[in-house]
Amino acid sequence: MLFEDNNFDINLSMFMPDLGLSRNPNILDPNEGFLRGNMFRNEYVPYKNLTYFKLNPRNEKEKLLYRIMALSFAINDLNLYLDLHPDNKDMFELFKKYVVEKKELSAKYNKTYGPLTVTKDVGTKYDWLNSPWPWDNMGGGMYV
Amino acid sequence: MFKYVKHLNYPVNIHKKDLRMAKYLLSQFGGSNSELAAALRYFSQKFNMPDDYGKALLNDIATEELGHCEMIATMVHQLTKDATVKEMEEAGLGGVYTEHGKGTYPTDANGVPFTASYFAVTGDPLADISEDMAAEQKARAIYENLIDLAEDEDVIRVLLFLRQREVIHFNRFKELYEYYQKKGYEKN
Numbered sequence: 001m002l003f004e005d006n007n008f009d010i011n012l013s014m015f016m017p018d019l020g021l022s023r024n025p026n027i028l029d030p031n032e033g034f035l036r037g038n039m040f041r042n043e044y045v046p047y048k049n050l051t052y053f054k055l056n057p058r059n060e061k062e063k064l065l066y067r068i069m070a071l072s073f074a075i076n077d078l079n080l081y082l083d084l085h086p087d088n089k090d091m092f093e094l095f096k097k098y099v100v101e102k103k104e105l106s107a108k109y110n111k112t113y114g115p116l117t118v119t120k121d122v123g124t125k126y127d128w129l130n131s132p133w134p135w136d137n138m139g140g141g142m143y144v
Numbered sequence: 145m146f147k148y149v150k151h152l153n154y155p156v157n158i159h160k161k162d163l164r165m166a167k168y169l170l171s172q173f174g175g176s177n178s179e180l181a182a183a184l185r186y187f188s189q190k191f192n193m194p195d196d197y198g199k200a201l202l203n204d205i206a207t208e209e210l211g212h213c214e215m216i217a218t219m220v221h222q223l224t225k226d227a228t229v230k231e232m233e234e235a236g237l238g239g240v241y242t243e244h245g246k247g248t249y250p251t252d253a254n255g256v257p258f259t260a261s262y263f264a265v266t267g268d269p270l271a272d273i274s275e276d277m278a279a280e281q282k283a284r285a286i287y288e289n290l291i292d293l294a295e296d297e298d299v300i301r302v303l304l305f306l307r308q309r310e311v312i313h314f315n316r317f318k319e320l321y322e323y324y325q326k327k328g329y330e331k332n
Contacts (some may be wrong), residue, residue, distance in 0.1 A: 011201070015241070035305075036305075036308060037154070037305040037306070037307070037308030037309050037312070038308050038309070038311070038312045040312075043311065043312055043315055045308070045311050046304075047171075047287075047288055047291060047304065047307060050300070050304060051289070052301070052304055052305070053297065053300075053301035053304070055155065064153060068151070069151055069152075069153075069154070069155070072149070072153075073153070073154070076204075076208060077178065077312065079204055080201065080204055080205065080208075080312070080313075080316050081316075083197060083200040083201045083204060084197055084201060084316065084319055084320060084323075115150070116149055116150045117147060117148070117149055117150070118148070118152060122260075126258075128150075129286065134150060134151055134152045134214065134218065135152075135156075135214070135217070135218040135221055135222070137156070137157045137158065137159070137194075137222050
């Protein structure tokens with residue numbers, strides 16, 4: 001059916017190694033959680049026989065942005081869980097781990113490809129306004 | 145305070161013009177069960193939540209929903225931007241072109257403009273949160289209708305993502321509802 005032939009392979013070596021935290025098997029990796037639309041395995045409810053699409057970043061810029069978006073998604077989903085379970089230490093540790101990784105990768109992205117937030121625009125010229133904007137799909141990266 | 149991040153919540157990159165689908169997708173931009181209704185509903189209700197669990201959850205889900213509005217409007221924009229006036233007219237979008245040109249305006253799939261009467265703020269946390277649970281279920285059902293109508297994988301993958309978010313939000317609201325019921329929170 002859908003997407004089975006869509007090979008997804010992202011080079012994980014560019015990302016931070018796992019810090020050896022005790023991992024809850026119910027929590028998905030951010031890359032997979034992002035594709036599914038949720039980080040918690042037991043809450044994933046596919047529609048009919050449709051599962052989820054895999055994304056194929058075409059270049060280094062897209063790979064980096066893909067990971068930043070996946071981390072941003074994971075942080076948001078854990079954020080909602082922590083709002084109701086602020087004392088869950090393991091979840092909070094995982095949350096912090098993703099926050100650190102996202103911060104590092106965002107800094108790298110901002111430096112190489114331009115700012116993702118306006119206050120990161122501290123280069124030699126003001127380039128916050130430059131396309132592509134996220135709703136454009138011409139001439140820009142696939143994932144913006 | 146809000147801070148804009150220059151990427152979507154999930155990628156939208158549609159290459160194929162599809163006016164029929166654009167018309168249907170407007171439902172999730174400005175319809176009664178839309179992302180816009182969800183964002184404004186939780187944003188408005190958060191001010192009267194009785195404790196930090198509710199304030200945090202409604203605040204954070206409202207923020208995410210605003211990101212989903214941007215995704216839906218992006219889909220509509222990408223599906224229509226290359227259309228000619230004649231094509232829009234043939235797809236039943238002559239009225240939309242008359243009122244909005246190629247602009248993206250929040251209406252439902254039948255062209256009815258968005259209104260705040262699509263959601264309630266009652267001052268009663270249990271009433272508000274049970275509306276939120278229903279809203280997530282209705283939005284999930286609308287996404288399933290849209291997936292049934294869609295033909296392009298570029299569209300379907302985004303709809304599957306958004307549908308799953310409705311499932312998660314429902315679960316979070318349900319948990320909050322059950323907790324508030326136990327706490328015995330009433331109108332304040």
